Amino acid sequence: MSAPYILVLYYSRHGATSEMARHIARGIELSGLEARLRTVPAVSTDCEAVVPDIPASGAPYATLDDLRHCAGLVLGSPTRFGNMAAPLKYFLDGTSSLWLGGELVGKPAAVFTSTASLHGGQETTLLSMLLPLMHHGMLVLGLPYSESALLDTRGGGTPYGASHHAGADGKRQLDEHETALCRALGQRVGATAKALEASRG
Template sequence: MDAPYVLVLYYSRHGKTAEMAQQIARGVEASGMEARLRTVPEVSPDTQASQPEVPADGAVYCTLDDLKSCSGLILGSPTRFGNMAAPLKYFIDSTSALWLTGALIDKPAGAFTSTSSLHGGHESTLMTMMLPLLHHGMIYAGIPYSEGGLINTTGGGSPYGAGHHSGQNGDKPLSKDEIALCRAQGGRIASLAAKLGDKTC
């Protein structure tokens, strides 16, 4: 049997969501569990026909087996009009077979997001990612207010999940509080996955 792992699955257009994913993975691994970073391909008019099977750099593309076998899931996307980005939604829409078999029931899950404007739909984007996870029977866990960064942040981050305010040009680095919240979220999902281990793969 493979070692348990938390799947950090994200789509990143300009790199900020990918940076968050890396910080979340650090939080997972600091808790003693493996973090598996995966992404999804772009969606184009000819869908995946023009996409290489393996990305040129960064994380590899997620498979349904990656998702099925995870012990926990943290889903990330930039904000697109207050919603998750189309490539991530396209992938999630392909998971009906896992829904039919109940493969993800009772596994812990969370979500994270990045946006260029401070009030650009952080929380509604997290909620759009939350909904399919609930349909899969997953146990959604946000970030508790015991995390000091949640009170102190002047950028991203909410009780619904980690966030980043990248600025209009996308050049703002992750703040100290945003990094702390990413790591805290990764650690929390890993801890819950360990406690719920009898139910996972």
């Protein structure tokens, strides 16, 4: 059996969400677990998009097996009208076989997002991503206020998950507080997954 890993599954249009994913992965690795970065392909509003098997750059596309075998999940998306982006929702809509088998029940999960404006729906987007995870029976983790960056942040950061104010052009870099909260979230999911694995062992 392979070593346990945390799946960091995200969709990123302009790069801000993928940057967050990398900081979350570093936090997971600080907990002593492997972080597995995966993305999902874009979808089209006009027609069924023909998607290559391998993205041109960045993380590989996720499969159901990536999700099935993970010890925990951190899910990320930019906000779209206060909701997760359609490509991520499309992927999650295809996970009913995992739901029927209860394959994600009891695994820790958390969420993260980036927005163009400071009050552009960060919290509602995070909550929209939590809903399918709760239907899957996952154990939802947020960020406690013992994380000092949550009190000091002037950009992103919520108790529901990590967030980032990317700016209208999507080019604003993560600040020190947003980065710290991404790493803290990854470390929290990793540590929880390790504890759960040990209790089953």
